[in-house]
Amino acid sequence: MTLLYALSVAAIMAAGVYLMMDRNIIRIVLGTALIATGVNLVIFLAGRLGPTAPAIIETGAYTLGEDAANPLPQALVLTAIVIGFALLALAAIVAYEATRALGTVNADEMIAAREEGNPFEPASREGSSARK
Amino acid sequence: MSTDLLVILPIILPLTMAGFCAVFWLRPGWQRWITVTGMTLMAAAAFALLAGVLSQGVMVSQPGNWAAPFGIAIVADPLSALAVAAASLVALAASVYAFRGVSENALHGGFFPLFCGLMVGVNGAFLTGDIFNLYVWFEVLLVCAIGLLVVHRDGVNLDAAVKYAALNLFGTTMFLTAVAFLYGAAGTLNFADLARVVPELGASAGLTFALVLFLLSLGVKAAAFPLFFWLPIAYHTTPPVVSALFGALLTKVGIYAAFRIFMLLFEGTTGLVGEIVVWMAAITMITGAIAALVQTDLRRMLAFLIVSGMGYLMMGLALSTPEGLGAASFYLIHDIIVKGAVFLLAGVIAVAAGSSDLTKIGGLIRTHPVLAVIFLGAGLSLAGLPPFSGFWAKVLVADAAFDGARPVLGGIALGTGLVSLLCVVKIWMEAFWKTGPEGMRVTARLPLVMMVPATALVLVSLAIGLYADPLMDMAARAGAGLADPSAYIEAVMGAGE
Numbered sequence: 158m159t160l161l162y163a164l165s166v167a168a169i170m171a172a173g174v175y176l177m178m179d180r181n182i183i184r185i186v187l188g189t190a191l192i193a194t195g196v197n198l199v200i201f202l203a204g205r206l207g208p209t210a211p212a213i214i215e216t217g218a219y220t221l222g223e224d225a226a227n228p229l230p231q232a233l234v235l236t237a238i239v240i241g242f243a244l245l246a247l248a249a250i251v252a253y254e255a256t257r258a259l260g261t262v263n264a265d266e267m268i269a270a271r272e273e274g275n276p277f278e279p280a281s282r283e284g285s286s287a288r289k
Numbered sequence: 290m291s292t293d294l295l296v297i298l299p300i301i302l303p304l305t306m307a308g309f310c311a312v313f314w315l316r317p318g319w320q321r322w323i324t325v326t327g328m329t330l331m332a333a334a335a336f337a338l339l340a341g342v343l344s345q346g347v348m349v350s351q352p353g354n355w356a357a358p359f360g361i362a363i364v365a366d367p368l369s370a371l372a373v374a375a376a377s378l379v380a381l382a383a384s385v386y387a388f389r390g391v392s393e394n395a396l397h398g399g400f401f402p403l404f405c406g407l408m409v410g411v412n413g414a415f416l417t418g419d420i421f422n423l424y425v426w427f428e429v430l431l432v433c434a435i436g437l438l439v440v441h442r443d444g445v446n447l448d449a450a451v452k453y454a455a456l457n458l459f460g461t462t463m464f465l466t467a468v469a470f471l472y473g474a475a476g477t478l479n480f481a482d483l484a485r486v487v488p489e490l491g492a493s494a495g496l497t498f499a500l501v502l503f504l505l506s507l508g509v510k511a512a513a514f515p516l517f518f519w520l521p522i523a524y525h526t527t528p529p530v531v532s533a534l535f536g537a538l539l540t541k542v543g544i545y546a547a548f549r550i551f552m553l554l555f556e557g558t559t560g561l562v563g564e565i566v567v568w569m570a571a572i573t574m575i576t577g578a579i580a581a582l583v584q585t586d587l588r589r590m591l592a593f594l595i596v597s598g599m600g601y602l603m604m605g606l607a608l609s610t611p612e613g614l615g616a617a618s619f620y621l622i623h624d625i626i627v628k629g630a631v632f633l634l635a636g637v638i639a640v641a642a643g644s645s646d647l648t649k650i651g652g653l654i655r656t657h658p659v660l661a662v663i664f665l666g667a668g669l670s671l672a673g674l675p676p677f678s679g680f681w682a683k684v685l686v687a688d689a690a691f692d693g694a695r696p697v698l699g700g701i702a703l704g705t706g707l708v709s710l711l712c713v714v715k716i717w718m719e720a721f722w723k724t725g726p727e728g729m730r731v732t733a734r735l736p737l738v739m740m741v742p743a744t745a746l747v748l749v750s751l752a753i754g755l756y757a758d759p760l761m762d763m764a765a766r767a768g769a770g771l772a773d774p775s776a777y778i779e780a781v782m783g784a785g786e
Contacts, residue, residue, distance in 0.1 A: 177459065182451055189458050196466050203473030230472070233421055237465060240428050244458060247432060251439055251454055255447040270449040270526045274586025274646055 159206055166202065170195040180264050182255065186248045193241040197234050204230030295341050296350040296365050298334035299373050299412040302327055303380075307405035320401035321388060327405060328377070328384040331412075335370075335377035342370040343763065347770070347780035349418070357418070357781045358482035364418035366777050368618055368767035372415045372545055375622045378749065379537040379629035380408050382742035386633055387530045389736045390640070395528070398440035406433035407534060414542045418781055420468055421478045423546060427461050427510070434539060437531050438523065449523040456519040460509030467502035470495045471554075481781035484553040484774050500562065503550055510543025513603055514573040517596045521580070524595065525588035529636020532588060536595050537629035541621060544602045548614065551606060552771040559609070567607040571701045574600025578708035587635050587645040587720065590712055591628075594671065597705060598624050601686050604702060605768075608693040615768025616685035619760060623670070623682040623753065630667045630746035637739050638664065638720055643730045647716065652725030656733060661721040663744050668713035670750045673706045678753035681761065 169191055176188030204227035212228035214221055221228070256262050259269060306327030310320040342348055342365050350363040365373070384404065391400055410430025417423050434457075438450035472478060474495040475486045490496060508516040520540070524532050555562070577597030584590040602624065605617020635645060641657050642650035654661045670677030673684075683706050690699030725731075753760050770777060 177455075182455075185455050189455070189462070192459070192462050196462055196469065199466055200469040200472070203469045205473075229478075233469075233472075236421075236425065240425065244428065244432065247435060248454055248458060251435060251447070251450050254439060254442070255444075255451045258442070258444040258447045264451070264455075267448045267451060269444040270446075270452070270522050273445050273526055274584070274589050276583055276585040276589075 159202070162198070162202060162206060166195050166198045169198070181262050182252045182264050182267075183262055185264070186245070186252050189248060190241075190245045193237075193245070197237050197241065200230050200233050200237060292341070292345075292348050293350040293352075295334070295338050296348050296363050296416065297352070299331055299338060299377065300363070300409060300416060302331045302334055303405040303408040303412065307402045307409060310402040310405055311399070314399070314402075315397075317396035317401065320396075324384045324387070324401045324404055325381075328381040328408070331408065332374075332377040332381045335374040335412075338365055339370045339374045339763075341365075342367055343766075347777055349780050358477050358479035361422045362418035362479060362481070362781050363416050364480070364777070364781055365416055366767070366770050366780075367763055368545070368548070368621075368770060369415045371618065371622055371763055371767055372541070372625070373412050375625040376408070376411050376415070376538055376541075379533065379625055379746065380404075380411075382629060382633065382746050383530050383534050385742045386533070386636070386739055388738040390528050390530060390636060390739065392441055392528070394442045395440040398442065399436065400440050403433045403436040403440065404534070406430075407437065407538070409433075411538050411542055415545060418480050419478050420471065420480060420483065420550070423549075424461070424465050424468055427464065427542075427546075430539065430542065431457055431461055434535065437534075438527060441527070445526045449526045453519050453523040456509060456516075460506045460516075463502050463509075464506035467499045467506060470499035470502065474499065479781065480549065480553050481774075481778040484778050485782070487554045488556060500555060503547075504562065504565070507543050507547040507550070508569065510540070511547060511603070512540045512543070512573075512596050512599050513569050514576055514596075514600075517573065517577070517599070520596060521589060521592040524592040525586060529588075529632055529639065532591075532635070533629045533632035536591065536632050537625045540595060540599055541602075541625055544599060544606075544621070547603075547606055548617070548771055552609070552614070553774050553777070563607065563609070566603060567695065567698060570600050570603035570607045571698055572600075573597070573603060574705040575701060575708070578705045578712065581712045582708060582715070585647050587638060587647055587716060588632070590647075590716060591631055591635055594631075594709060594712060595628060597709060598628065600705070601683070601702060604686055604690060604695075604698055607698065608689055608695060609772070610689060610693045611765075611769045611772040613686075613689040613693050613768070614771045615761075615765040616682070616689040618767035618771075619685050619764035620682040622760065622764070623678040623750065626746050626753075627667060627670045627677075627679060627750050630743055630750065631664075631671055633739070633743035633746065634660075634664050634667055637735055637743060640739065641732055641735055642720065642725070643732070647719035649726060650720055650729060651723040652721070652729075653731070654721040656731050657721075657735065660735065660740070661717075663740075663747055664721070665717055666747045666751060667743075668717055670747070670754070672710035672713045674710070676751065676754045678750040678757070678760075680754060681757045685761070685764075 173191030209226035413426035581593035639645040670679040673679040
């Protein structure tokens with residue numbers, strides 16, 4: 158069970174990393190979202206998987222029962238999901254605005270900041286170090 | 290004032306001000322004053338906290354009365370109190386400076402709420418005593434930093450924001466993964482509890498993986514070689530006040546987290562990790578300085594000098610001795626103040642000469658002799674010459690390296706100091722000394738709201754340089770606290786009883 162779970166997390170993470178290595182910034186955003194999902198699953202795994210009871214304290218008791226699930230990772234995942242969602246929304250809008258302002262989705266062609274005050278000849282694809 | 294309130298005020302004050310700024314969304318003029326007031330109060334609170342920590346030792350607040358390790362503790366030890374105080378000074382200077390030079394787009398897009406929000410994230414990260422909470426503060430300051438880049442709504446800043454966001458989101462996500470693995474191995478998230486539990490666990494695959502991921506993610510945050518490439522591409526495009534905030538604070542939060550995590554959890558950097566950090570520090574220092582030297586744009590040079598400064602800070606971590614960590618703590622405070630000062634001054638130069646491209650400006654010493662002297666002061670502090678704070682910072686770090694049996698690292702640090710001096714001399718000669726090019730439009734009257742805060746930061750650096758003893762004592766206490774966390778653990782874990 159744990160192994161299967163770990164393997165599927167690995168698959169999600171690998172897909173995310175693969176997408177992040179793309180030049181298209183929309184794909185980079187999607188890759189980030191996948192990795193964030195993978196991390197949430199890892200946090201869940203860190204609390205150990207198993208056939209456990211819900212983390213509810215019985216009436217009259219003061220602590221969780223012996224076989225109850227670990228509630229902390231669930232709280233962490235909940236926090237991480239909320240933050241991850243906000244970040245995804247922000248990343249998407251940044252990507253959208255950048256695409257609109259720069260007229261491209263290709264990260265390689267987004268060179269406005271790189272060329273600002275660049276001491277080397279612009280657009281020298283050979284990496285020439287000729288000074289201005 | 291009660292301990293609880295004192296410890297949490299540097300976080301609550303900017304948060305409240307961010308809220309007020311958001312309420313008066315349509316009135317940027319009011320937001321300005323709210324921000325300046327908030328930053329003044331925050332600086333006062335930060336110095337009160339520093340005084341409290343120096344007289345009483347580590348101060349802890351357990352919000353909601355959830356005793357550690359179950360609740361999230363807010364902890365101020367000498368290092369975090371010092372860092373909060375220095376960060377508040379820079380934020381106060383920047384908030385005054387922001388009266389000029391922020392575009393209408395940015396003002397109406399929420400510049401001031403994001404400014405306050407950034408300080409919430411920075412102070413939160415410095416003060417938290419919980420590793421998952423640290424992740425949350427990282428996200429707070431990351432979102433505000435991205436916001437401060439995109440509010441200008443022009444191509445250059447949006448491009449910078451894309452690169453910045455992609456790499457930093459990846460870094461933060463890796464940090465969260467590391468936290469998950471650490472939790473899986475140790476079963477707790479509280480720093481003090483982790484510091485008790487982790488050393489007794491023994492080596493395990495999960496712990497090693499967490500260690501590697503912490504190194505990777507904090508390397509991205511702290512702009513260490515080979516992970517610094519997002520920094521020089523994003524820091525020179527923004528208005529000077531934003532560059533100053535970023536340059537002074539963001540990378541420093543990363544290195545602070547690295548100090549905290551590696552010293553508390555992994556008992557310093559030993560063995561192979563130690564070797565890796567040593568070489569990362571050395572290469573970060575030297576590549577930053579050399580890359581700065583070839584730049585012709587003032588703010589690009591300064592951005593690379595941030596990278597170089599991070600190398601010095603990592604040296605402290607690489608040494609892991611009380612002296613090395615004390616020296617790095619001193620350097621951290623110096624670096625926060627001076628990086629803030631030089632970026633603010635770079636903005637003043639750009640106003641005076643109409644550009645920050647060193648090939649297009651010159652001769653400012655004739656028209657602006659005062660600015661020339663002030664910038665020279667900031668530059669000499671940056672390069673590490675007396676009587677400024679940079680001198681003591683570099684002396685302490687190099688001395689600790691020679692004492693800590695890392696003479697090569699000490700030698701590289703001294704050599705890098707020479708290259709940084711060359712950078713500063715180049716900037717000063719190009720901008721002030723050489724004859725200006727034809728047709729350069731000089732603005733004669735410089736706005737006081739820009740000059741005063743920048744000058745104040747340079748004077749702080751000078752004061753630290755002239756009266757180095759108090760800060761040296763505090764930094765030594767911070768270093769000792771990092772090297773031997775027993776006081777920290779006792780304060781947090783014993784506070785619940």
